[in-house]
Amino acid sequence: MNNTSKFNSLRHEFQKFIYEGFSYTLINNSLSIIFDFYVDNKIEFHPQIEFQIESYYHFEKIEKSNLENLIFNIGMIELISYWKSMAPSKVIIKNYKLTDKQISFWKKIYFHGLGEYFYLNGILPNYDDFLNIYSVGHKNLRSFDVETDDSAIIPVGGGKDSIVTMELLKKFSKNNLALILNPRGASIFTAEVGGFTNRILKINRTLDPKLLKLNAEGYLNGHTPFSALLAFVAILAAAATGKKYVALSNEGSANEPTIIGTKINHQYSKSIEFEKDFREYIHENITSDIKYFSLLRPLSEFQIASIFAKNPKYFKSFKSCNVGSKTDSWCGKCPKCLFTFIILSPFLKPKVLEDIFGCNMLQDKSLENYFEELTGISEVKPFECIGTVDEVNAALCLAKNSYKILPYLLQKHQNYFGNDYCQKINKNSLLAKISNEHFLEEKYLQILKSELNEKN
Template identity: 40%
Template sequence: MAKFEKFREKYPVFTYRSYNINETAETVEIGFKFRIEGLAEFRPSWTFGKPKGVSVKDDLIFERLAFSLGMAEAVSYWKATCSPEFRAECGELSDDQKKWWKKLWFMGLGELFFVNGISADPDSFVNIVSTGSYKSYLSDRVRHPKGCLVPIGGGKDSALTLETLMNSGMDCLCYSINKRRSISGTVKAAGLPENALITAHRHFDRSLVELNEKGFINGHTPFSAIVAFSAEITAYLNGLKYIVLSNEASANESTVVGQDVNHQYSKSFEFERDFHEYEEKYLRTGQYYFSFLRPLSEFQIAKMFVSHKKYLPVFRSCNLGSKVSPDIWCGACPKCLFVSLILSPFLSTEELREVFGKDMLNDPQMLEYFIELIGQSEHKPFECVGSIDEVNLAVSLAIRRIEQEGEKLPLLFEEYKLRGLYHPEDIDALNKECCGSFNEENLLPDEFRKILENEMERLL
């Protein structure tokens, strides 16, 4: 019997037992209790700062926000056994809400199922049961939220969003889950004071790691959904209207060729649209969740980003490097390689070395990742990377630039030419098409669309 079926049979029920809200003058802490019946109990928690004078006592909208964050958090623990029944004892869910959560979990766990060889059915992989009850969570409180909350991850995308909005005169505060040097460095480079960064603290229950070490199911989960719900809470506490993400059109592309498996599902437009509708129907905070960079590709973002060189010394996009302090470019993963490739048309060889601390493009250990990124493998790396087409465009432009400057091509670009992939006659047309594209599948309010279009015209 496969691990998946064995665990489901032995641990048939996962329970979201409760959430509790503890409030002080300066913070709100939300604690959760999850249980895999017969195996383990988990108690993760979050701590959110709040302005003086703000209280969530008897606030039924905040209750709903807290419960929803728990639903997003729970999947990280549920996946250990993939129990066939998920029982929410502390909140009521309509049939439509159950469908919403099942879709998020199934699509967001696509990589986990693929990597672990699990054949999961979208209808039967879990049955969500809610046994709790809720009063109406409509509130008579009058709210007039305003201003922007910009989640900052430390990478180029959120830096570009923040810089563009700041330059347009938008009133912005920044948000992060925990804090890393690249995040605080981005805020500082943008010219904002330290208190412009609002940090929520996520306290992960480490007993899940112990289960992973014992062989229970592990893998990628839809973390950006956690970002979405926690950002909703932060914006609510601080009276902010717009939650401005920095997810791009490239996040919509499947990671596995020919299959609906997307490492970046919770960064996709499909999730953005679904979350936006969920907020309007079930949370009703008056806030507006959207991605400012959704109309753009990673290639366009990279080209615009490099015009703001003040961020080059501080930005980081390496998931492995973010786990050490201070966060670094590890220089050995596909994400580091992707960022190096997408910036390569716009930065000199020396500038790239300064960013990453090594010559990524001459590293033979990067060859396998390179082959995946240019579409010469059955799947892209399971990382937040751009589309195959734009990686090929970036590589082609970089090859042409290097050859025109009379430099020797790096090892990876030599490999590209040996494979017959370099077609200089097509580069200008592809570059023009890519730089001029504007994906209309987006939720940008008109004023933000105008800001982005003006910045594109100025920089592209």
């Protein structure tokens, strides 16, 4: 699809995106926020975020200016979901006066976080002028102190990765809290199975209906960096609950580009590059008392799958399928389902996998195109949160040991890659390697090393 002409036409018609401000209401232990965005004087958006009532929140302990700092930053990442519809060249920030360094941080997130949006719309943006940020307010962002304990907030999405983080961090603290943004069946069920029934922070994000209307009318649409929004929401939750850590579940595989030979990455806001920039931004502009990191960063999807497979209590409740998220099911027809089936195949018997997914996906000929994308036969990976091409191929090589007669897609893999490729795969070596590219404190790194030693 080439929407370059539409992109240019909309930028001509709509020239300014204005972040006017926000309002918020504190009632008991809940926080409701409404953001105010305007496009010229023609369109306005008012998305909402609600931190549901929870006894763990102590918003009263956060000074007004500091709470507004936290809220403002959530609005800065929320706005990009609305900017993308018309892509005005100017973004006007009314509340605060941002420094050049702060503006650079936001511009980088917007540019790389919208990489998939630009690619799928056939737009070739110029970093210097795809948008320019002007802040005309008088307030400055200042770092403040937060009193914390030594436990963590764990964002939970209902998939295997956050389950592994929940399980591993139980060994370190019993006071961790699960955070769920837009709760659904799998996210709630997995948190409850993990023992967090009375320790779940539920947060609702409500899109302005006008955005959906514009999408239906043919305005520009595409992926935005959701994990960056989650990061800022989690920092506010950590400040309000007094938690020292926000422990994400982003693995090393998230660093691999979706389009080979480019920097376009569906998972940019899960990458080590974003994590580094975000940690620095939080330290300088919000608080140095809350530490944001990904526990699983040193691990591969292969290693995470090996740990998850040892926790059968989650097999019925976990879900990673975006297509089936509203019905809390595996659709069995998307690349995310196929990837999850493949990466678990070296560690679970075919019958167990069939019970989880409802079928043996490696037998499904209709998934052949996705299979080629996942294995690198095609140059473009699916725009999903999935592992690397090498991890997929290693898992498929090892999965062959579970079959006397290879399913259709495994036979295709055998025909394309041959025996020599798979003979080089060493399962123990793949399970043992821990990357040095991470921000884990030593105590957390030791948890991972201990777990992998146990599993080997």
